[in-house]
Amino acid sequence: MVHETAAPASELVLEPFELSDDFYQRPHDAYDLLRARGAAHFVRFPDGGTGWLVTDYEAAKAVFLDPAVSKALKSPGAQAALGGDAGGAAMFGDMMLFYDPPEHTRLRALVNRAFSGRAVRELAPRITELADGLLAGLAEDAATEQDLLDRYAFPLPMLVICELLGVPNEDRDSFRAWSTTLVSNDETPEARGAAVSQFLGYIDGLIRAKQEAPADDLLSELISASEDGDRLSHRELISMVFLLLIAGFETTVNLISNAVAILLTDNGVRAALAADPGRMADFVEEALRFESPAGEGTFRYTTAPVTVGGIEIPAGQRVLVSMAAADRDPSRFDDPHRVDLDRADKNHLAFGYGVHRCVGAPLARMEGGVALTRLLAAYPDLVLATDTELSWRKSLIVRGLTALPVRLRP
Template sequence: MTAADEILELTDDFYEHPHVVYEALRKRGPIHRVRLDGVLGWMIVDHDVAKQAFVEPTISKKIGSPEGRAVMAEHGARGRYDSAINDNMLFADPPQHTRLRRLVAKAFASRAIRDLGPRIEEIADTLLDDMTTRKSVDLLDSYAFPLPISVICELLGVPDGDKDAFRAWTAVLVNDSAAIEERTSAGLNFFTYLTELITVRTENPLDDLLSELIVAKDDNDRLDQQELISMLFLLLTAGHETSVNLIGNALLELLIDPRSADRLRTNPDKIPDFIEEILRYQGPVHFGTARYTTAPITLGNQDIGAGEFIMISIAAANRDPKRFAAPNRLDPDRRDTRNIAFGHGLHYCIGAALARMEATIALTRLLARIPAMSLNVTVSDVAWRKSLLIRGLTTLPVRLSSNTARNTPAQEATIPWAEPDNLGEPQFSTV
């Protein structure tokens, strides 16, 4: 049986322990044909091959095209990318992608983005004011979720009362286990709402990002109605979900090792370095978004035909031992932190700087305000979301107390930064 014939069936346990699988797969090669949650594709687990795939011109992002839809349907991804709100620069190739990104970049370079820091601090402090009145909270629900969604909604001029609806819709749209009917309904609700919001803001422009996107133009070119709707969906979903899970994943590591929280409280200037290592070690994006081959190609010494679904595991690439020393160790002092958590090449995330800013401020303010915190469950009971796109937690229950036990020097040597280099045995079968 050749590698092209062999299919590795990944179980649902993969979502809880993906790096166990990745470590085993890397020993077999840089790219593998897998079936995961009904989707059949070529999974890349190698850093260099991932970067090659990101920039390869014969690998397309145009999943809304007839060819793209056919590939998605043939490989079990029907219904996951069919919505009209996915007609944005994330799922476009040049020259369409170049045009759309140029128009959006004008708005993202605006004062509304540059001057966000103080406002993000205000939102964080308001959330912390409420948290400090309680003894236990879900850090995702009380902090990691509401902070980024408040920021992106304020940027786009979305009323406060609509934030919960956005959160519910995006949660469904990135949930791979959600029924197609549920995803379709969420997408339709999102589409309808954004259409109405654009109409209101066109007639009554404000000092917000949406108003700037409406008038943004390059020479005589500007975003049409459908492009605006799709771009808003991208900004609200990607902008919100990326920051939520970056903050949540970072907080989990601080709870696993309170020594690191103590270090950062004492040296808050080290928080950006910690965030950068979190992006590499436990980043918020699991796989790059959907891609397919438009012509035969060789990736990682593997010949792949046209019309094949390509799955770039950003999480695996960022722990490639050929690229990073001791990759399964969280090391905030790591010198080389050039990860691909936000992608690589022309599709590099346009909101990366905003996500880094939000996460840095979120941790800085929380550590300054909360003297001690501890997990309200065992580490093994912490559950991860079932999503090919998102790498994030379902909940993060904690106790907040000034009397929370700290690690003593005698304990320090027994508490790992995170996962050991030997991660255990993977759960997959060959068919």
């Protein structure tokens, strides 16, 4: 829920709206309440920090495109918003996600070149093979309660991204621990710092090994990719792999598990897919809109005053664009709190918008579709194994479940 701090109207914009502790569990209650009051809101997040939250669809698109709203951790706007501490600029400053054009344009061109390679184009049959292998391994426990998140939704994207980048599968548990720490709002700065250090150290060694012995994988493509003779520096390679490893499986894990949760709590959608499995692509798009796996994404910073929905946000402020809220904006989507396979408007913002739109969106869509199709084909009688409300991770970056208890057969 959202609690408004009492203040005179003239001071209201200076007083943050308090997002209470249950925000992570039921964020759409907060979004609906805030959206009714406007497009942009000064809020205090559950982690204690303050910033501006954008909740309307059209306002979100405008902010994504506004050159005065920067992603760069090294920008004056970020320095001002964070009190001179760019919150990890030394560690993340070379990451494509935290650059603006023209630097972002250069990095994007190089990673686009790598993503167009054979290692990505020919993944669909391999993803199907990996999915079927994991599902076959669940057969012995099909009638007992198990965590589908832990045994399917997580390992499949991890296997895919490890294979895509040429990372040994035996390292996937380390990746899971590092990534979980990094996106959680419950972890201490010390824990996050340690996870970053270990993660980056591992990636550094992996890159050096691929430079010595290139293979048919995306990492080797990134190392060799060039645009007009330009290549990624070693620091840029480390940052790029770091970004791809986290974004390449975190969002897909949540896409799969969030979609399964929808299927198991909405009999109409499940029946429609059973009657026509060819509707899976429509369902994936609705799942992305209805329960965006990225949620709010990462912060932006105003480098000049910006007007959003009639509200002027000063320079040097943090801005969080809620894709999750925008994608349930009733001024854009009819009956937004309902999953509708016949929804004609599929222009959701789950993958962002503008220059920072997710480069891996086609891969995530394909991987999610394969994962769900194979799951329903193998276990059409899949049921939830709990009557209690499912629990959600405490993260402003991703929207995902902590567990998904199921029985594969009643």
